[in-house]
Amino acid sequence: MNGQNLPNSRTSDDAVSKNEMSSDALANDALASDVLPNDLPRTRPVTRAAKPTRHRPSREPRHAMANQPAGQRISNFDEVALGYSAEQALAEAQRCLQCRNAPCESGCPVEVRIKDFIAAMIDNDLPQAVTLLKERNALPAVCGRVCPQETQCEAKCVLAKRGEPVAIGRLERFLADWDRSRPARERNRTKLQACKHKRIAVIGSGPAGLACAGELSLRGYHVEVFEALHAPGGVLAYGIPEFRLPNDILEDEVAALRKSRVTFHMNAPIGALASCEELLEEGFHAVFIGVGAGLPRFMDIAGENLNGVYSANEFLTRVNLMHAYDFPTWDTPVQRGRKVVVVGGGNVAMDAARTALRLGAEEVTLAYRRTQAEMPARDEEIEHAIEEGIKLLELAAPLEVVGEDGWVTGLRLQKMELGRADASGRRRPIPLEGEEYVHSCDTVISAIGTLAHPHLREVADVEVNEWGYLSVGEDGQTSNPRIFAGGDIVTGAATVIEAMGAGKSAAIAIDEMLSTSGGQSPH
Amino acid sequence: MFTNTSNRTPQMNEILDRRQLSDGIIELTVYEPRVAAKCQAGQFFMLRACPRGERVPFTFSDWSREEGWIRFIFMVVGKTTSVLAELRVGEYIQDLAGPLGRPSLASHDTRRPRVGSDFEGLPPGGNVVVVGGGVGTAVAYPVARALCEEGYQVQAIIGARTADLLILEDELRALPLAAELCIMTDDGSAGEKGLVTAPLKRLCETKQVSHAVIIGPAIMMKFASATALDAGVPATVSLNPLMIDGTGMCGACRVSIDGQTKFACVDGPDFSAAGIDWAELMSRQRSYVDEERMSHGSWLNEKQHEHDDCDCFEGDSIWRKTPAPAVANPKSESSLSGGGA
Numbered sequence: 001m002n003g004q005n006l007p008n009s010r011t012s013d014d015a016v017s018k019n020e021m022s023s024d025a026l027a028n029d030a031l032a033s034d035v036l037p038n039d040l041p042r043t044r045p046v047t048r049a050a051k052p053t054r055h056r057p058s059r060e061p062r063h064a065m066a067n068q069p070a071g072q073r074i075s076n077f078d079e080v081a082l083g084y085s086a087e088q089a090l091a092e093a094q095r096c097l098q099c100r101n102a103p104c105e106s107g108c109p110v111e112v113r114i115k116d117f118i119a120a121m122i123d124n125d126l127p128q129a130v131t132l133l134k135e136r137n138a139l140p141a142v143c144g145r146v147c148p149q150e151t152q153c154e155a156k157c158v159l160a161k162r163g164e165p166v167a168i169g170r171l172e173r174f175l176a177d178w179d180r181s182r183p184a185r186e187r188n189r190t191k192l193q194a195c196k197h198k199r200i201a202v203i204g205s206g207p208a209g210l211a212c213a214g215e216l217s218l219r220g221y222h223v224e225v226f227e228a229l230h231a232p233g234g235v236l237a238y239g240i241p242e243f244r245l246p247n248d249i250l251e252d253e254v255a256a257l258r259k260s261r262v263t264f265h266m267n268a269p270i271g272a273l274a275s276c277e278e279l280l281e282e283g284f285h286a287v288f289i290g291v292g293a294g295l296p297r298f299m300d301i302a303g304e305n306l307n308g309v310y311s312a313n314e315f316l317t318r319v320n321l322m323h324a325y326d327f328p329t330w331d332t333p334v335q336r337g338r339k340v341v342v343v344g345g346g347n348v349a350m351d352a353a354r355t356a357l358r359l360g361a362e363e364v365t366l367a368y369r370r371t372q373a374e375m376p377a378r379d380e381e382i383e384h385a386i387e388e389g390i391k392l393l394e395l396a397a398p399l400e401v402v403g404e405d406g407w408v409t410g411l412r413l414q415k416m417e418l419g420r421a422d423a424s425g426r427r428r429p430i431p432l433e434g435e436e437y438v439h440s441c442d443t444v445i446s447a448i449g450t451l452a453h454p455h456l457r458e459v460a461d462v463e464v465n466e467w468g469y470l471s472v473g474e475d476g477q478t479s480n481p482r483i484f485a486g487g488d489i490v491t492g493a494a495t496v497i498e499a500m501g502a503g504k505s506a507a508i509a510i511d512e513m514l515s516t517s518g519g520q521s522p523h
Numbered sequence: 524m525f526t527n528t529s530n531r532t533p534q535m536n537e538i539l540d541r542r543q544l545s546d547g548i549i550e551l552t553v554y555e556p557r558v559a560a561k562c563q564a565g566q567f568f569m570l571r572a573c574p575r576g577e578r579v580p581f582t583f584s585d586w587s588r589e590e591g592w593i594r595f596i597f598m599v600v601g602k603t604t605s606v607l608a609e610l611r612v613g614e615y616i617q618d619l620a621g622p623l624g625r626p627s628l629a630s631h632d633t634r635r636p637r638v639g640s641d642f643e644g645l646p647p648g649g650n651v652v653v654v655g656g657g658v659g660t661a662v663a664y665p666v667a668r669a670l671c672e673e674g675y676q677v678q679a680i681i682g683a684r685t686a687d688l689l690i691l692e693d694e695l696r697a698l699p700l701a702a703e704l705c706i707m708t709d710d711g712s713a714g715e716k717g718l719v720t721a722p723l724k725r726l727c728e729t730k731q732v733s734h735a736v737i738i739g740p741a742i743m744m745k746f747a748s749a750t751a752l753d754a755g756v757p758a759t760v761s762l763n764p765l766m767i768d769g770t771g772m773c774g775a776c777r778v779s780i781d782g783q784t785k786f787a788c789v790d791g792p793d794f795s796a797a798g799i800d801w802a803e804l805m806s807r808q809r810s811y812v813d814e815e816r817m818s819h820g821s822w823l824n825e826k827q828h829e830h831d832d833c834d835c836f837e838g839d840s841i842w843r844k845t846p847a848p849a850v851a852n853p854k855s856e857s858s859l860s861g862g863g864a
Contacts, residue, residue: 229620
């Protein structure tokens, strides 16, 4: 668990590793070279990466990250994962093979320079590692916590083929937290380019909006972010619970943006106050729309308007944004169900279930129409949920919410079985005729996804696709050349980092557009 | 009427004027030029009264685009309205976001086309009756005004429990109404004794009106709209369910209309009255009665405690005179409903 017993004797090591990984050309390539590859990829370097002098990858297993014990954490809203210690982080960094072509980076939607920041860690140069990390990712403390690394960077890690990829997400989290723990003046401050005297409006302060605002401010623009709610962060504020993403982390990230030419307008619902076209007329040079797919989907079954039925959005908003767990110190209440059923199998379903548990529920059940293997949630979230005592009800689809006197008393479920794989590659659930049962409960939370807002047209008069999402080109440009968009409002519900990736690439496209249009104001 | 006489430019969310309309009914005028520039009759805004406050919807009763203020009227019933009642001129509303929801008459705004509005099939010049119940009159007034401006023949009926609780009487009389303003009180202390349904029935059955707009507490809207519909007159109501974000994100405000789920915040708050599941609406409005009472109670306690050593608490505090023990309808807080009648 610490850096002292890192294997340094190369003789024994090489033999083993060559055998074990003989099927893996990439790994051989990386292990065969004694020293680090000299030729760092030519296309990227912005900040020069430190090169570890003589790196011998450690052969330790992947380091576990300490968690708050399940029995303790179900009665508080403190963060579950406790993060690596410095020793653990450095030891984990030593596991990196420093592959020549860094496949991990291709798995990252914002192309964080993973190989380089780990190299700096191997050299024990944490300030440099932070600089390299932040060069591509404006919100590392957030991403280190909520990215599904197992399907992104870590999935591409050569070591993943042995089932134990480098814990890139945990390293990212460690570096971001280490940076945050430093005194303010020592903290990493990415240098802003010279002011370009141009204003960009960003609609929505969720992950897409924050990433876009961050990138544009780096590139020298004045950015104004418009948020309809009273607090910034979008889904990071109202959706992701405190025990997964503490609020002060979000506040820190927003504060950092405020320091770098980004203005935040709260309580400013665009569409109602002004349309994007009106903002352009007002003098903004471009607009980025990152409003998310905010409209909750309901199950479309009888009884879903009974008291005690929530959308996950409502339930989580009450608890996270409005602090209902601290009622009546905070004014917003939430029904504290004793027996709660959450319908769905994604990250939001896990968040809702684990939140209900922390509010004091005796029994929390996840009803999902496929099986655990098909659940779209991150593995870690599912594991944590199960550890905490949440029950999985697999192959169960809701038919009707049963109630009495206006309140929920149960959920009628249809038993399913798995048939052939559908278009998404997952096996399609098929109802088993006649196998219905009522699961008794007093709260039902519907976490089956979100849709595009139906009144998007009031925000901007641009083309939408058949599902109501905005149609954009590769760079995020909508049918109005000065209006860009990214995140869930383009793709439908997806991950935080994908939205950030879209926000960032739109920012680059906006910069290119405004740089080539000769810097003229549109009016 | 309020006019800004000071030379100083007010700050955002600053309270410019406060009027006590009657026991427990207060009107606040707030500086928010962005919202004042855009709001229309029938729309609402979300407000938080204090840093840990709830988001509560209130409907505009008036506004001035030139002077940049909006105005709303509420009855003190719970924590949020009690905190609002304490605010004085020069103090600030914590958070205010709007204008939200669809305007009753999508008159001057091409982005919110009239299509889908209840007035789609009713050409200007038609006869409309506007009915306001309790604090709902605060919402009925700007709708009546907008209808007058659009050239409709407008009649108005307002009702309240007692004469003291009648509001905006003078303002309504000042409109170019097609007939004398009709006033109803439960106890006969002003106007006629009885419910708003009596004059409404007369107007509808004699075919003097071809459309009714009814705004007030849910129970009043339920019976008044049934009266109009029974007489074959289409009715529009302004629904007042609980809301959290008010922008279509949470679905707390969902209502059933003809078996279809609608969100009052983005699809409404105005809906055609036919097919509304009133029982469901009222049941959902009551779902947090206990918590509301607890929240208000703990605030009152805290307040009392603060003033243990002085007697100012006994003074002119409005919420002191109208203790809110039995909160019949927690979110009648929102002036979307009123809650007066």
